[in-house]
Amino acid sequence: MAVDDEMGGAVEALGKFHSMVEDADRKFALVRDLPPYARGPLHLLYFRKAFKAYTRLWQFQQRHRRELVAGGLSRWEIGELASRIGQLFYGQYQRTSEVRFLLEAYVFYEAIVRRGYFEAARGSAAPDLKMRYKELRFLVRFLIVALLLNRADEARQLADLFRALVEESKAAFPATNFKEWKHVAQEMARFLKADSSFKIARPLRYNVMFDAHPSSFPCISRFHTCRVLRLQDALLTSYCRNEIKLAELTLDTFRMLQCLELEPSGSFYQIPTKEPCENGSSDDQNGISGLIDINLAADMMDPDLPPNPRKAVIYHPSVSQLIAVTATICEELSSDGILLIYISASGEISAGKTDHTMTFKKDVYGKSLNFSRVHHTPHAYWKRESSLSQSAVGDKRIGTANLGSHLCLGSQGNGGSNNLYPEDLVPFTRKPLFLIIDSDNSQAFKIIHGAERGEASALLLSHEKPLSVSDDNSSSSGSQFTYFLTAPLQAFCQLVGLSSDIEADVYKDAESLLSSALAEWEVALCKSNSLDQVWAQVLTDPFLRRLILRFIFCRAALSLLSSLGDSSTHLPECLPSLPECVLPSSALTQIHILNLAERLGALNHFHFLDSIRGSALSR
Template sequence: MSENDVVTRTFRALVEGADRKFARVRDVPAYGRLHNQHYFHKVFKAYMRLWKYQQENRSKLVADGLNRWEIGEIASRIGQLYFGQYMRTSEARFLLEAYVFYEAILSRSYFDGSTGSRGFGKKDIGVRFKELRFYARFLLVSLILNRTETVHLLAERFKSLVDDCKANFRDTNFKEWRLVVQEIARFMKVDTAFMNVRPLRYSTLFDSHPASLPYVARFHAKRVLKFQDALLTSYHHNEVKFAELTMDTYRMLQCLEWEPSGSFYQKRPVEPKENGVFIEHSGASAASGVIDMNLAADMTDPSLPPNPRKAVIYRPSVTHLIAVMATICEELPLDSILLVYLSASGKVGRSNASQVYSSGGSQKSSKNKAPLQDQNKFLPESCINNKGESSGYYDQYLWFGPRGNGGLNNLYPGDIIPFTRRPLFLVLHGAERGETAALLLSPLRPAFKNPADADLTQNGSQFTFFLTAPLAAFCQLVGFSSSDTEAEVYSNAESILSAAFSEWEVILCTTRSLDLVWAQVLSDPFLRRLILRFIFCRAVLSFFCPPEDREQHLPVCLPLLPNPVSPDSEVVRSAVHRLAKHLSVSDYFHFVDT
């Protein structure tokens, strides 16, 4: 066996050993303190040994058939390991190490031999995928480091690479990679950090104020909590993101880190020359094949304290989010505080309804129409009283998943209560002014002529009944049963109600005072019908209940519907009066008191 054969066999054995170790740590969750940190050291050690071996035996390996892309793949794996450690620890040195290796791959064109123009055919599709993954990972690292010029350069080359792959491998679907190209383009367009403004990270230059610094230094509290851990997540439909980093979490991640002042942020990024050859910035010449392993250490700022650890969770389910919070809280030191950042669409609760009466109604939203009694199936029993009522901790929620799946995807305030045993700093973004929810809220209590009809287990929610079968709910309200009402009388009552709905619909479509929240859903027939039935329900209950008890028996909508369809409106009052007179139940209502 020749010397070259021995070198090649040793190299292949080192590659296989390092890859096996890599597979064991690749999917370790990026949250919680690592109890198997020693194994990560073994993986790094294996790849460092492999990298050093290929450097020392480069000429022999190349003579025996080693491809440049194989060297690039090893460097890419090392960069991936460093980035993974950064996401787990938030230590800037790991992020910088990842950048050093990725920049070396780019500047030395390790993957260039995989392009179709260099004579490679379809059998090398696997190499092209490796190159695509390299660009995506390097883009993510550059984004977090705010290397603006590098990001633009990588994005252009990445797009060209995807286009080239589509042209040379027509039998392969590159749809997912085209989506990645669109993601980075959209991200760069939205990201204001690419403007010439101050950094998002905490900068001593911008954020430390000399005049107040002495007062801060002299301030002492009885208890001082250390901020060392954070949980960041967001869940919005079609939100701006790149890979598994959304714009919201990207900004919060940077906001919770120190801005280095070292040479790394002053040096120019890689730039293409006219002949397409990249200028070397990685601390060594391309010919030597040596990557300066201490370069990242020289770029860090030793004067800065460590960054707080941040667990960035991408579009989690509610159960997964709660599990992550539990893991972090369990490992949180006694003198520490956990920051939780949640950005999601949500439902605004009723301010005066800390306890929603579910036997008289459900709580309805035109964006999430799961009745409260149905949602209670997903709530802890301790949060539901013996009347089936929900506590105020479960009246509002954020969506972490597709809507319309009951309460499975709802994160309630009550879900976070167990974690308040530890100090928490909550930053919640949801259902804000610019994204007001359209809400139809049930009354605090139902109203019936016959109190026995208020039994939820027998009749269900009165509010839901009005929204699904308004005339039948009206009859139930006044104590009528189907056997008490003649078919013709009932049919004429339906006609009265239908005419009223038609008139109210015209008002909604022509009034200029309709809130935009309602206007944007009015064209949907199902939602429009719910709105009309809500108007009817509110008016009927308003006239049915005594004035002194009216408030707790009325449903509420947010934002408010126009006055022309309020119970005080003559067009609404007259319709309810006509229906009550037709069914000979006018005496049950308080029309003269309105």
């Protein structure tokens, strides 16, 4: 009789568990269907409901684990539950950019692999194809989380596990084509090779210990401007041919994503080491069997650091989607906030084709009064008119190299619907923008400068094509321009043909030299009387300041490269211009490039002013 009662209780517990799973899954679907950049009360409501449902479900399986197992609960069901909770945490990270949520997702994902929750389903006499797909998708998600947390060794182990599982699946399900999963395995290998090319390099996130320069603290703290802006939001997207990617995360957006985050400090960054018992009991409430705090945003912040800027990462968007997301973010910008837009895409120059003529009429203050398209001209050009005299301003027409120029956000066979034109971004210049265009046709976006609708924009524009002293294909490491902005020393080593097995002490010395250069350029910008207000108002923001300094380094390194000669067509550009003291031609800039090149044994790859090179030879 007692056995029957016990069995009846087990069946009842299992039935309630499955009912709670269905309810939680419905709430999970509402959250999953929200775009990653969705914000506002609706997404908060959905998240609260989903987290509350999974909290109850997780606590229920902890309290009734014995009955559930007796009733027939499978280990893979616990694994799937933990996987869903990890997804919720990762989704919260995507929306808030708080690395703590990423760590919580890692805790659940790592426990699933360590305990082999999905392995039992693999060993059954009749393997389930649907369950196999779930496990493969889970491994991809876990690998991305591991990469974002700079756990390269674990990421490689997961890639090996994924590849082995694909091969095993081909044998277990001979009638099923796993070609797409094999392609994902190849993407993993390519991504990991590019991401871990320099094993001794430090993480890309902003680290106060390395990226804040003590020698320039007084200048930054005393730096005053009539307006100060902080990086509030960032929109990151890429659409390049043959780009390195993993699932829907490209290598370039992956790097920029981390570059715009603060490195968590101290013990806050550590993964919990205590492990719960198999029956669900645990002394560690941060562990896999711990409680899930519903009020996540309030209690899971690093108290030593300000919040990260929010980021919307969009994979292969349509032009209309990109414009819609940009408009949504601009509407939410605060009065002291600035939006960073990063676009990495292939460009196209449509010279000689009928296209748009953009006419800007301006008042004496340079404000845009009229914005119109004219379609009757045989060639597209931009023209600015002013109430000032024609002799003072005149018409400004872009040369034939920029006729109809645009970026391609899709296959070129679909016509103009996939083309992003510079004028598409002009309406958003009513708010402060920091634009980074990484493309072989980035120069087309120079026409935004001076055509803004209300706020002058800051523009960083890439060079036309990657450069290197060797014949190696630099595209195997992603975009060279983005590489310089996110990992400048690694990009410099690649530029001069140094391999990833560089000696650790040499690399450390090079890091110190680069840090000194960035600090001195930082001081020079703060003290300059010719620093444009566009740059001055963002100089106190640590993320944007670091990007500006790295741009100075990138432009100088490429400009002084001997193989480039006197050509300036390949160089990155910034608008408005930065002060002359940080130009590649200045002694302040050249001496630092010389010191770095000399330490890396690459001095012969660069040309310097005779006075600068002479000082090096006399040492």
